[in-house]
Amino acid sequence: MAQKDAFLRDLELEGVKTRRMLERVPAEHWGWKPHDKSQALGSLATHIANLPVWASYTLEHDELDFAKPMNRPEPVTTVEGLLARCDQ
Secondary structure, three states: OOHHHHHHHHHHHHHHHHHHHHHOOOHHHOOOOOOOOOOOHHHHHHHHHHHHHHHHHHHHOOOOOOOOOOOOOOOOOOHHHHHHHHHO
């Protein structure tokens, strides 16, 4: 199996597990923080849903310069939004 095919297979398998986890984020605790210095649960879950976007971005670009403007996705505020972002 080629390295690319193995990576894509792993990404697909992890995507299924990630989606299952995002389905279980309790909407009533969206603003809960695991620690005072932590982000809220909704923000942490959104970060997880956005990770595949970063993977594709790093494969398609030669550099990542945070000083340059980037197309940032709209914030997610619901579990349905998390799942849509994950499926995207």
